[in-house]
Amino acid sequence: DRSKVEEMDVLSPCAKREVESLSPSLILSNPPYLTKKEMDEIPDNVKNEPEMALFGGEDGLLFYKRLISLSKETGVPILCEMGAEQKAGVEKLLLTKNTKKETPTPSNLFRLLIK
Numbered sequence: 701d702r703s704k705v706e707e708m709d710v711l712s713p714c715a716k717r718e719v720e721s722l723s724p725s726l727i728l729s730n731p732p733y734l735t736k737k738e739m740d741e742i743p744d745n746v747k748n749e750p751e752m753a754l755f756g757g758e759d760g761l762l763f764y765k766r767l768i769s770l771s772k773e774t775g776v777p778i779l780c781e782m783g784a785e786q787k788a789g790v791e792k793l794l795l796t797k798n799t800k801k802e803t804p805t806p807s808n809l810f811r812l813l814i815k
Contacts, residue, residue: 729780731763
């Protein structure tokens with residue numbers, strides 16, 4: 701099988717319809733996840749990045765809320781990067797019977813698989 705990559709705006713009101721029409725086997729995301737506080741404290745070299753690539757809402761969970769919702773609505777699993785500061789908030793969002801949460805990896809990163 702071949703992989704096909706599609707780009708989409710998960711915050712768009714049409715995102716659910718787009719996921720359903722594409723019928724992907726996985727949603728892969730590296731969403732912006734910095735909180736307002738983290739944005740104020742980032743190093744100068746990171747400040748050159750566009751804010752839309754870094755800022756994940758006041759609590760850093762804006763994109764996770766939408767990704768988890770899309771996964772639950774469409775049945776498509778998601779795999780995404782998560783900041784350490786978002787761990788507790790994302791865990792709360794994942795507390796449902798249809799969600800599997802993996803434990804931290806040795807490199808202290810967290811992996812999420814929503815199924």
